[in-house]
Amino acid sequence: MTAISQPVSDIRWPSFITITLAMCTALFLAIFLGGGPVATSAAVGSDPHRASFGICFGPDRYSCVVDGDTIWFEGRKIRIADINTPEISQPGCASEKRLGQQAQLRLQDLLNQGRFTLQGIDRDQDRYGRDLRIITRDGESLGEILVTEGLAERWQGHRRDWC
Structure with a gap:
């Protein structure tokens, strides 16, 4: 052959x-x-992150919203560095709790609308060990949206009395 x-x-x-x-x-x-x-x-021009966010409860937290200025994302606790929102867990009054719950739900809605970017600031973590980040979409701060809607204030370096 x-x-x-x-x-x-x-x-x-x-x-x-x-x-x-x-x-x-x-x-x-x-x-x-x-x-x-x-x-x-x-x-x-697309932002690199995307997740489906729920509201945090219980000990297992991966990607969820704690309150209007704190989230868990991929197992990391993140404090939104450019805003302060009313407290939910230890509010000073009933109106603070209601406004805090509105901020929490609005942040969840904003995060679930699409991709976003986590931008670092001059320090990586706060005194509680939370990562400090500004969350943006297409260059716009999601925190600033909450400020514009009256659900947050720009971070001034201290908590405000919401009552």
């Missing part, structure tokens, strides 16, 4: 293999020769 030698260019590849090879080649060229992956319109 003699071996039949056939040039690779004459081989008829199934179309899915041809398409897959073409896509892999294009991706390789874009990454290694073009300096990075080709940006698509969905990736341009």
Whole structure:
């Protein structure tokens, strides 16, 4: 028996293999020769994080809203650094608790509307060990939205009396 030698260019590849090879080649060229992956319109300007947030309760907290200025995200407790909201757990009066619950629900709504960015500030954590971050979407602070809606105040370095 003699071996039949056939040039690779004459081989008829199934179309899915041809398409897959073409896509892999294009991706390789874009990454290694073009300096990075080709940006698509969905990736341009998009924020990197997304999660489905519930309201925190019980000991198991992964991605949930504690109150208007504190969340758990992927197992990390985060204090929103640019705002202060009314207290829910130890309010000074009934109206503070009601406003705090409104801020909590509004923050949950804002977080669940889409992707967001966590921006660090001049220090990484507060005295309680919470990560200090400003949460933005498309460059706009979610905390500032709460301030505009009357559910928060800009952080002044201390808690305010909401009663």
